[in-house]
Amino acid sequence: MGNVLTIILQRLALGALTLLIVSIVIFVAVNLLPGDFAQNILGQGATPEAVASIRKDLGLDQPPVTRYFDWLGGVLRGDLGSSFAQANFASFTGTDSGAKTVADQIAPRFANTMFLAMVTAIIAVPLSITLGVLAALYRNSVFDRAANITTLSSISSPEFFLAYILILFLAVLNPILPSLSNIYDGMAFSERLQKSLLPALTLTLVVTAHMMRMTRAAIINLLASPYIEMARLKGLSPMRVIVKHALPNALAPIINVIALNLAYLITGVVVVEVVFVYPGIGQLFVDSVKIRDIPVVQACCLIFAAAYILLNLTADIMSILSNPRLRHPK
């Protein structure tokens, strides 16, 4: 097991380095965009004096390198900084107090995103593995083809299209589910779940194909192995052969694909959030890029990058644990 620990520590160190590089890239990219927060917030009223005074309040008049290291120093101390968007500018109120921190702003949105990702995962992961196993079992049958065609066409359609199709059938023609997923704090769990169901179903349609196809392919790949032949010769039922003998050995690639899709659910669902008005982190991220709210953009990027790094790490560790050869290397 010492081997696994070394891997974890190594990967975490590399992950931290990746986060640092991501933060530099994002910082440079946002600064390269035309316009800054002061100009965006003032819009038509962006007189040079007003722009200069907001820049001064927010420290945007400092050179970029200084700003980056100030920010980095804050992050290392666990302080993500204050959101520009909710800053009460000193010259507006006379004091600097009451500015919302980035953490305050992101926390509820991130919780919502995690909730949606979890609901989706609870539906999508068992569904796609079951479908994958069944498709492997009845490969080249009508069921296999139907499952493949359905999932492949859903993954090939743009997300907003799937969302509108679901809205049409489940909200407009048969008003079963609400088309608006405006969840908020203090909402009952059942109501929250009901409101999140349509976006979760949309995302399920998006991620199922990937996981199902990988399950099917990984299992079919193993079916030619001699030990499966042996199991069949023993007279085991095809279902038992697949679930008991093939699936455990096919877990590594399946886990990897699941991790990749979970990371996608956390980081890439902006379109679905917009269509269903779901207050997740994706919308906050896009809004923040639009107004060049650099602290929030940076924090979101760190969260997104960390999600990918941690989920991939988890997937690797789980595939090691699921494989005795890797668990006990010679």
Next chain:
Amino acid sequence: MNGISRRGLLKTGVAAGVLGLSGMPLRAQTRGGKLTAGLSGANTTDSWDGRTHSDLFMIASAHGTVFDCLTEVAADGSLKGELAESWEASADAKTWTFNLRQGVTFHNGKAFGADDVIESLQMHLGEESKSAAKPIVEAITDMKKITDHQVQFTLAAGNADFPYLMSDYHILMFPAGQIEEGIANGIGTGLYQVKSFDPGVRMVATRYADHYKGDSAGFFDEIEYIAINDNTARMNALMTGQVDAINRIDFKTEALLRANPALRIQEVTGNQHYSFPMLTKTAPFDDVNVRRALKYGINRQEMVDKILLGHGQAGNDTPIGPANQYYAGDMEQLAYDPDKAKFYLKEAGLDSIDIDLSASNAAFEGAVDAAQLFQASAAAGGVNINVVQEPADGYWSNVWLKKPFCACYWSGRATEDWMFSTAYEAGVPWNDSQWDQPRFQELLLSARAELDSDKRREQYTEMQQILRDDGGVLIPMFANYVQAVNNRISSPDTVGNLWQMDNARMAERWSVA
């Protein structure tokens, strides 16, 4: 001071007259229920600070629901008192005395009085103030508290529209001494008090029990505004009955809404206009004949039909619209006429001319298409327009006021003077055509201090004519405000046209059917 309660007042016959004067019609509308509206124009930068408000979500939440101003523009465009009961001007319109309503309390229990007015106005001052209402408040040279419920303002120059300016949605009344708290938690004197507010996501407010407007306004128990910036999501929410009203209908799918018997569409033409300003101190736009050639080279009706899909009105190169008091609606309409365009080019000593027009959809939705239509129609008159597509990012800082000819939009202003002094007075920062014409300037100053309404009408009509004939801003179209409501909610026959959603006051004026 509180000798007569409002409820007591309502029972007496005289009350009707008094309330009529103070501008509150007695309507038989049912109290109770909830209004849920899906509104666009919400941002993560939203706060209760009135100085920063610029789009519908916060205007409807603050100005229309939680906060009050001194005065209020009624749905029919007339001015009535809100926190001010009455006001008088001196003969030169320089000194204004406002009598404040008595017995009004903020949502935290603090009584409203003259100090609140003075401190709330002072918020907009200061060298580094970014308030959009700064020019309005800066014109006040002295604010004097006469009694607890009487304030006197002295202006630098006479302004007959001063009470109108006090209805501006930026100039909200905050509790004195607790302004920061008021901004943080939304403490106003409005009909509803904040229950929860999540910037860019949602606002919920409940009816304030003992409100001074009594039973004549604010009929709902609860208001919920949901931020839905996406057009399709807003339409879906209305179609599936999850919200009762939405603003900004997408014209392309409007027919679907019209076909739904449970919904009705409200459409009003206000002062919102799309424009193409040219810098009149820069060649070739310093030549009035070139400007005239452009005026005849633009096909206004085609733009209304193709860019607004009919939801608007052709403009006459004046920013004064149907929601203004002295709108010269009977003035002869400029029409597309390539021959006249050629004629004026010849007057300018030219056979043809090449002009760059900077446009981006940041100026208004469809601005690039509009510029291309203009290009096609102007070519027939010898004006060769080259459409330069500018990036939407930083459009207002890098293109508008900087490029000699570009696309722009204005939401308009409630009064003529306000509009002109924002963008047409010589030397003001937002004068996007560098407009400086002696006769216009003279009229602007004299009409501002003129209390005689007939004389003002004459002066403002002449100013509109000057802009139509010589002005440096092409205003091809006025865009309608189009919104939809379901039949669960009843709304008055006259809907305000100064701003979307009944002047953003649906929480106050609408009720459950």
